[in-house]
Amino acid sequence: MSTIDAQTDSDATDVASRSNYELIIEPRKGLQLFDWKELVAYRDLFRFLIWRQIKVRYAQSAIGIGWAIIQPLFSMLVFTIIFGNLAKVDSDGAPYALFSLAALLPWTYFSNAITDGVQSLVSEANMLRKIYFPRLMLPLSAVAAKLVDFGIAAVMMVVMMIVFQYPPSIQIVALPLAIIVMLITASGVSVWLTALAVQYRDIKHGMNFLVQLLMYASPVVYAASIIPEKYRLLYAINPMVGVIESFRAAILGTTSIPWDLLGVGFLSGTILLITGLAFFRSKEKIFADVA
Template identity: 60%
Template sequence: MNKTDARYRVVLEQRKGMRSINLQELWEYRDLLMFLVWRSIRVRYAQSLLGVGWAIVQPLFSMVVFTIVFGRLAKVDSDGVPYAVFSFTALVPWTYFANALTESAGSLVSNANMIRKVYFPRLVLPLSAVVAKLVDFSIAMVMLFGIMLWYKVVPTWGVLYLPFLVVLMMLTAAGIGTWLTALAIQYRDVHYSLNFVVQLLMYAAPVVYPVSLVPEEYRLLYGCNPMVGVIEGFRSALLGTVPMPWDLLGLGGGLSLFLCVTGALYFRSKEKIFADVA
């Protein structure tokens, strides 16, 4: 090989340690992301009798049960608004978070054949689950406004903060989802136990009770669950029951961002084994 040919040699080496997050590569594969989002939506509703009604049934039935058990029987405080509205306002973001987490955790296993055959940034798979669940969330939000209208509850000007709260909600789901996705493909127990864990976590968030029941000295510790600030923020923005919880949102936002970055880095560090263990 002469000196001229040596300039065109390409050496492929395996990277060691943490691999950086290639945002440019993710952007270049945005069409694949949108295709996977559309496929997820179509598969969910194509052969379903209720169709988009499933996006309403889950939080609606939960609201009915919670209203009877916690609102009527246990007499849990609802910050001065009807308990049905109080609980449904929390169930909308929580249902999105729970479903996005479950779907993203199983995204690599369910797309194992795709992973083995072609290259693409694997982060696209859990992210597509997080984005696809926004359809269910939007439908549930319409239902929420209908319930508020029925009970004559008028949204406050804080509704302008909803886009920020939605972004924080998605950031939380994406951060925890990337961690669980990378763990679930190697340790299948993670995926099997996730539904049970998510049910338990719901009671560690203010879904059926207000944050005011938590002692003040434990408020910030309680706020380490990023969904606490999101749920309380939704109630503040839509119902005006409490001031916007900026302390909880700041703490939750910082933790969500930390989970997103570390989750993506851990995901990238394990990416090289996905095709072998999927």
């Protein structure tokens, strides 16, 4: 046998031996909310999902990114006419237009993030059945993609403050803390509702009602100061209470930063996120079957 033939036979044997290995996939043991290494490994896919969310929202749209301005702007106009001019709702000394817009800035982000997050798994049913990837990336990419709209709306807030000649408060340095609580809350609620929506389609149909109910349970059109002091911390269990009031305090300086409300909101938002991740993990194995 020639040297070349021997080498060929040796290579063929190596290939055959490598092709006979077995890959055993076992369920993870113990409590594990998510796999950091897996999320890092799929980071390119996560960036792609975020970019696709943004493109889908604005593709073939006549107004484009203007939708990120229209929603909070028109809501501000309606709230100013009805609650500011007609109902004479107290705005803590600030122009009601700015008072409502400062609340709509985090609220619009939150409501849109959870609405898109809920639909993320159901709308990607074909993708779930064909390939494996961390399912958690779908609701989280929806939450992350809405930060673009949030940034555009924040620019509109700056323009409105210039128009009203209302300088920002020095307390604006605390705004990043409120944004962090906002992101934690949006992620927690989105993960919870997404896992439920795959199995119970009623969640998707009831989202408009749920968002509207949550809005009036949050101080969007009114100030949290109207809540009796003895119910203040109980009211703050809704994490968006502390977020909205902190946005107003940080941007407009109407009150001091409500650290008690923000602290309770951070705690309840964190609990929402942790329990949501655990619930999502427990239901993940059935997503491809029922989506």
